[in-house]
Amino acid sequence: MKFKLKIWRQENAQAKGKFVTYELDNVSDDCSFLEMLDQLNETLVDKFDKPVCFDHDCREGICGMCSLYINGRPHGNDSGITTCQLHMRRFKDGDTLVVEPWRAKAFPVIKDLVVDRTAFDKIIQEGGYVSVNTGGIPDANAIPIKKVDSDLAMDAAQCIGCGACVAACKNASAMLFVSAKVSHLALLPQGSLEAKERVDNMVSKMDELGFGYCSNTGACEAECPKEIKISNIARLNREFFVSKLG
């Protein structure tokens, strides 16, 4: 397969970036999008050019490190996957692919397609945990948990922190990310004791870091590689009201 790639290149955080167009031929339809970029980079190295920088690690859709906004969609034109799981057979031979970094004030570009997502870590540090120390814990079966609740918590806990929700949202809102963690812990008895402080602190951190406001467009849900539902956002809202009013 053959592709025309229009890729965002930016030297560093301070530099002004621009789109650069590359042509790439002999791409196997079995290879993943990132393997296609590897192939492009090989050709760049051949020419002593700097390869395109992009974040990636596990390449099996779970670490959440890969990003890329491809033709207007985070993680490209397939649903329920990350960019590393996107295969070239999803495109047509000869397609032009526009590849951009996640765009958000809270995710500044570091270089080329690499952005800084430490904002997510900072939000988690505000309360995305149950405050227990190691050791001195009662038996795991001491607290029975309804299977439905546990399953719902697991649905939310699957978030991989990739930031596609922020990238997809026209408002660059982080509500889906925050709501996934708040929901995961609010649904379990272990997490419910600190529910009030957690939701307060995480939401105010989210606001402080410069993410936009949710306007319920549902783009986050449509693009989330783990298909996390916006019902979690409604739960976050509920948790928030309860915490403020209670």
Add this chain to the structure above:
Amino acid sequence: MLNSSIGKKLLMALAGLFLCVFLVVHLGINLCLLRDDGGEWFRAAAGFMSSNKIIKVFEVFLFGGLILHIIYGIFIEIKNRISRPISYNKTYASQTSYFSKYMIHTGMIIFAFLGLHLINFYFVKLGWTPAPQGIVAVEDKHDFYNMAINLFQNPVYSFVYIGFMIFLGFHLHHAFQSAFQTLGVNHTKYNTLIKATGTIYSIAIALGFSVIPVYFLFFWGK
């Protein structure tokens, strides 16, 4: 609470839902125009609305809510634009509810209509603008019945009016379900119900208001 993003949105949603209720009342009164009774029902309804003490209190809330909804809407839009200082080259190909992306635009269009609407009716009531020519006050009250009929017989006004109502429908289509989501009402059992109600509501409002000019343009007096 109001310092937070979620708090502000809660207020937006509550104000919006309040406006939704108001629209139903307003539509109810307007539909009285269709009754061929020389404006008896319409006048009675309008009279009740302008004289009842409780309604007066609600009027304050209504304007408060409206202003709040608009100011917060604009504030949030600005905030959201700041949140993405560099925009995408290829934008938003994600599957979303279509109208949700244009809430600020449909909102501003409705706001423009509201200006026109207020000049035409509410300002007359307040005495800020004179009543159109040929409209005589009835029993010291402005004759909104004939004012409305006159306006609707003007095809330009009517088509503009219908156009605006369509945008109102677009706005409401996302707004209704969005308000529930913001309030935290989202449950697999009821989501379809909420969405369907929202769709029916938005169509009913847009259609309901549009029926009136259509009637006066094409069917009235024939």
Add this chain to the structure above:
Amino acid sequence: MAQIESKIPKGPVAEKWTLYKDGQNLVNPANKRKLDVIVVGTGLAGASAAASLGEMGFNVKIYCYQDSPRRAHSIAAQGGINAAKNYPNDGDSVHRLFYDTIKGGDYRAREANVHRLAEVSNSIIDQCVAQGVPFAREYGGLLDNRSFGGAQVSRTFYARGQTGQQLLLGAYSALSRQIKKGTVEMFNRTEMLDLVIVDGKARGIITRDLVTGKIERHAAHAVVIATGGYGNVFFLSTNAMGSNGSAAIQVYRKGAYFANPCFTQIHPTCIPVHGESQSKLTLMSESLRNDGRIWVPKKKEDAEQIRKGLLKPTAIKEEDRDYYLERRYPAFGNLVPRDVASRAAKERCDAGFGVGATGLAVYLDFATSIQRLGKKVIEERYGNLFQMYEKIVDENPYETPMMIYPAIHYTMGGIWVDYELMTNIPGLYAIGECNFSDHGANRLGASALMQGLADGYFVLPYTIQNYLANEIRTPRIQKSMQEFESAEKSVKERIDKLMSIKGKHSVDFYHKKLGKIMWDKVGMGRTKESLTTAIAEIKALSVEFWKDVRVTGTKDELNPELEKALRVADFLELGELMAMDALNREESCGGHFREEHQTEDGEAKRNDIDFMYAALWQYKEGKAAELFKEPLVYEVVEVKQRNYK
């Protein structure tokens, strides 16, 4: 020969850990604040250790090369985590878990360590549940278990197919809590490039800030490496792209023993290789073997037809299928340990019965289970795995059997540690996959997560105090010391050297070449001849690399080519070490299969008389590494030939 001091406590195996804890030195709370600990790596072991040490009051600094500690590759573990809870009431016990792990490791692990691992396994589950890890539950609200390869009881706790993710996020949340409290300082996008030793003790590390390229010094009273395994030596593996053996090689170069480097695990259920541009292999959880049946066609001509795409697997009649694991190992069937399953697959493919376009694949069939349990149950158990498979291969595994093939997955070998998880360099610890301790020659499924968390939550935080208790009078280590300066200088020189070569071939070119040598000659089947050739080829490749590698860009920026070059340089050293160790070990055991040493029916043949030891390699500059031996003494477990028949 130096005496290998493994510091195994006295007393019966089952009481050693209790006795150790009763007698060890502790650090009082006021002194903990004065002590700094460096932890490298934020996987299960690193994150849990840093969080626990932070909670205790030590000053911790933690490092990862990714943008966030939550990315560490522990996150990719799918199947589950073992514990001897015996919730299903099927006769499990600490002793049985201990026994299974020793046997699964083909009697090449240290008894005392493994017993301790089994002992703390239950606390791990308690700890994780308290953190809010959403393990699978029964309708009654209690935790669910499933069975896994190499065990006859159901002792594996799981969270759908994402157990590693949930456990890592649990450790990450505990770590985040400490970062917020200020007891742990986080350095992300930072890679360790060298260890600093002062007066014989590990006192710090040299790092590179991957964004700015700045070389920095970090000092502490003790250094813990938790940097995972070195499977990427093979280029294609199930490891993350960034997973590397560099920290291990760096400490090895500074004198730490590297133990059993040849013990690598080949995972039987991976998605087969598709082509040249492939960058990594994807694993399908071993839990699939619970309900999937592995087979190849009985007739060679059927296999040929399938390879050509002329025949569909569903068209092969039941009697024409060879369920070779069920045939060869009736007792364990499809649930034999990983090494056995992998070799059996290779054996069938080598014999010409392989399927898929390349002939390097076997079927994993769910038809029987779907019939027995219904599609819904199968979907509940493996839904996300099936979906992942379909995305990659473009085939629906509910309708046609999956294709699988073994791939490099885990490295049992690693930095040698004593009972306290300390290396032979005082103050340097190695935990998780990067040490060699608990899995012997083969790791059982769902034991990696157990070991990582055992080391991080429940072992290291105790044992490190035994060392730190003697360090309370040592003031904060000064980064201006000459040792830091010279370590920094040598790191800078290494980088400058790589940047200045400006040769013909990219880093990946060499990495792929190394990978091919390793897979072909140091892979599933090894011979004296293949290993000797491999050593020569790797040596030559290494020379070529240092003469002709091309690293584009500069050293003062985010430069993935430079990062890769540094790692591949280390892999070249590791590859050679692995081959040397494999050559030395004249026996077949666990993941190490020497074709010269097999029984008549192709099973691994151990040599307990000559090789019942851990092989410890010590770096000698400019010379071949020197071999030391730690004899393995089995007091409790009776050493037998493994038998899964």
